[in-house]
Amino acid sequence: MSPKEVTGLCAIVLHICCADAESNLVEGKPSDASYLESKPPSVLNDGKPTATTWGSGSCLALSDSDPWWQVDLQGKVIVTKIKVTSRSDCCPGRLRDFSIDVYEMNPSLHPNTVGDHCHYYAGIIDVGGATVTVPCDNAVTGRFLRVSGRISKSHNLPFQLCEVQVFGVAISRLTTCASFVQYKGKRFNKTPSKTISVNNNSRATCASECEHQFTCAGFNIRYKPEVTCELIVAAAISAQVSDAAWDCYLYEPCPITCV
Template identity: 35%
Template sequence: MVDRVVITNRQDALPERLNPFNIHIGDSAQFSANPKCGGDHQIDVNQPSISVSCLGMRGRYVGVRLPGPSRTLTLCEVQVFPGVNVAQGKPADQTSTYRYAHHGLASHAVDGNTDGNYYSGSCASTAHLPDANASWWVDLGESYMVDSVVIFNRMDCCGDWLNPFNIHIGDSAQVSTNPQCGGDHRIDVNQSSFSVLCPGMRGRYVGVRLPGPSRILQLCEVQVFPGRSSLHSVELLILRL
């Protein structure tokens, strides 16, 4: 079962060659005959990677294909992640909450629903009286080696409110005191999700923070995928298959 495929593009030159691309997943060695994960995908050429959600798809072979004639395919990394999101259903909190018709609760960002329409009732939001350093965090219940964090942004409007954002990972309940995963991150407002790689980081708490005054934080889902040392049971299952 494939949860998502992360494509890392060439960055020194010609990143636009990858667009558009398809992903095929299935059990046929003729991989282009396997079902497609979505349709044509586009990567922002200013970002090194794109995370493509393929929930519910299963297969032995995962392929990347450039549709059309006279194309050159360059890939710097392809990562395939099974469905082990350790944040889903865990306790979550935020610095404030916009409480309107039960929208905006912190728990909505870990409910397993990635719908980017805020009015569908599955996005978290801090108060609309903007916070300084508005923050959201999830308590994973125990410390994990974290491989990556996937952020799903609001898509019906206001997608630019998220930029720039920080990710903090560590064992302190004072989330902003935990180490940062990288520096300031930015999501392409035309893409629903953004995958941030955090290899080597460990923590019980994973937080998203908007640095600076007068910020409103809205998140439609946050997924946390553990690293190799936290996935022994999953790896054994894959070996059996």
């Protein structure tokens, strides 16, 4: 298991003991919906959970046969719970029977992608203007979160809600104290997962590329005849060999503790 995979596993524990570190991750993020009529999907993540009347302009009704709303978290996130808010001036029961799923890829562009299931809420939220907390059955990881609802077939009523808040921990936040340890005149004797050519600020570019690939555990860098960076999945001290043309850097995650 690579150091980053260990960090990822620690993140699952983090949400249990450090719930206070969670924050709403979706305010102002790009959103989409299955049915667009008079209001944009962004009204559901506008940061106004108390604006719960239709006249406030902060509620959305989805009347198509397979209604959904989704948000782009703009990065990999461990989602632990969401909060949904019903309409207060009419018909709160239109918020009912919905599923929460998290995807690595945009399911609108990749309809065959399989998501991680957070929770299925069975029943009706029948209190007007209520904000209900829905915890995930397990901590799920991904970039796109989708709330899929149902219309009331007996009364032909839409799926309707006034705010969605998503809570969890961005993966990038878990590694802010991590570092890359340099080994001069050495390289990892492993087949790289990716090779890139870089120009200015070369070491920082390599480190950033490795940081953004969850399985990357280190990188090799050569400065002549051109700057070349090799990302290594199975990087380890035991995999190093001497090579004066190269330096290598090993990813060292920081301990994750609750404060």
